[in-house]
Amino acid sequence: MLNFLGKRAVASAISLVGLVLLVFFLSRLTGDPTGLYLPLDASEEARNQFREIHGLNDPLIVQFFSYMADLIRFDFGDSIRRSEPAIDVVMRGFAWTLQLTFVTMSLVVVFAVIFGSLAAFNVGGVFDRIATFFSLIGASAPDFWIAIVAIVIFSVKLGWFPTSGTGTVWHWVMPVSVLFIRPFGLILQIVRGAMITALGSAYVKTARAKGIKNRPIIFVHALRNALLPVITVIGDQAAALLNGAVVIESIFGFPGVGKLMIDSILQRDFTVVMAAIMVTAMAIFVMNLLIDILYSILDPRIRY
């Protein structure tokens, strides 16, 4: 187990260092932030001073090594846009995204497992049709379009939910429902497929022969074995959400890490971009690890 953890950590660290290198130099290619932050008629001295303050005057390679030297002490530098530590800005956004991911994925998992199991139990029935419909919509509809249409219908025409922000529970309804659709359709299909296999196996027949009722057979006997492939997909989908649902967060004005990322990229706030990438990469690494551990709990045959 420890050996496995070590190997995983080394592989991830290599990728992370490569990512940091690449992002650092490539993002510097997108131009000098000076023009974006100073007024158009700023003097050359003012521009130089701005660059001096943010360390943009040094040669790139010097900038890189001083950045890395700070990074080793967990100093991610200051945000140009907010003039506060970049890591604080990122962690604030990440906390929102983490909550959004958690709420959405919990709902997705609960509903997908229930609907998927019922669809598998009665192939061609009502639940099966619901499953097919949602997975097609989830795979086909652009989420930003659904978000816009939802705003027009539910906020503008009916006035039920606010259009943006995070103040109350009502603010969460629309972003969560729009984000819900795609992973729901996908996981539903996976659950359905895995459950059909599980329900056809010999031990389910045995359970049925012993006179066990349908509900325990589905949710106790079959489900536990069907969950393994499902967990992988849940992990992938959660990772996608953790990376920041950029489009949905910007449409609904949700202050998560996705919105932060696109704003910082457009504003050339390099330190925040770097910090955001590193934080989400770490989070995804931890989550993948948890999933691997969950695997060995669910299936004792899997050992690392």
Place this chain on the structure above:
Amino acid sequence: MTQIQNQDTDLPDIPKAPNPVGQTLQMLWNDKFAFVSVVFLLIVVLCALFGPLLLEDVATKQNLRGRNAPPFDFSASWPYWLGGDALGRPLLARIIVAAQNTIFVAAGAVFFSLIIGTALGLVAGYTTKTWSQVIMRLADIIMAFPSLLLAVIVLFMLDSSVFNLVIVLAITRIPVYLRTARAETLEVRERMFVQAAQVMGASTRRIIFRHILPVVFPTLVTIATLDFAFVMLAESALSFLGIGIQPPEITWGLMVSLGRPYLTTAWGLSLWPGLAIILTTLSLNLVSNWMRTALDPAQRWRLENVRKQNG
């Protein structure tokens, strides 16, 4: 004469071996959803090929009296049937013209990522451990690299153009094919026919391209058809955020984004292009579902059975 001869003999009718194209078409006709989808996709492809040639002028002509014109006004000329946009350009004509960029970007991105990803995946699966490690770490980095940043970098460095957007999307999709190709290659390389080829002295290149690739390729093509819809959505999301295609070029995603300020007054500006995206991706998904069954010899009987029942 042949008919009479047939009646004379007592032999039961032996059905003629159906011609494969006709049979496939028959199977398609029997699955109504797939059939409608194929017809719709054909229309989209025709729009993409000939739309800009025929309608470029109509679609860019501004008409201030037609500003945000409401849809379904059938007294107007047909390009205005879905209404006009903020500059009074006919929406229907613009959707038809935008089909070209939308389809071209998706097709180009899928094509390049399929070729590059497959090549790298084959190499990673068949060569030494070092190379395999290098390629896999590269794939990890690409996966973790935010595609938004990549889009902004390309937009800033290389200017906005359809081809540059193709590059961005292709790069982000490479890992999908790379991983699949590698996983399949790892399995296939252990099979007997590969060992036989090795023993007979075939070169590595020959083994990879003549022996392994044909086995791996069908899976990858299946993924590519599904990926086409995904890439279309990704392109429209980038264009929607303003870092994809830039005006005056148009795609459906950009049209949705351009209509956003007028949501409360002219909802059609965003609705129709979005509907075009949905219908196209939906058709793609339905067709690829059907194709997976129809082109897989192990599953094909399911569709053929239906034909017999109906006939």
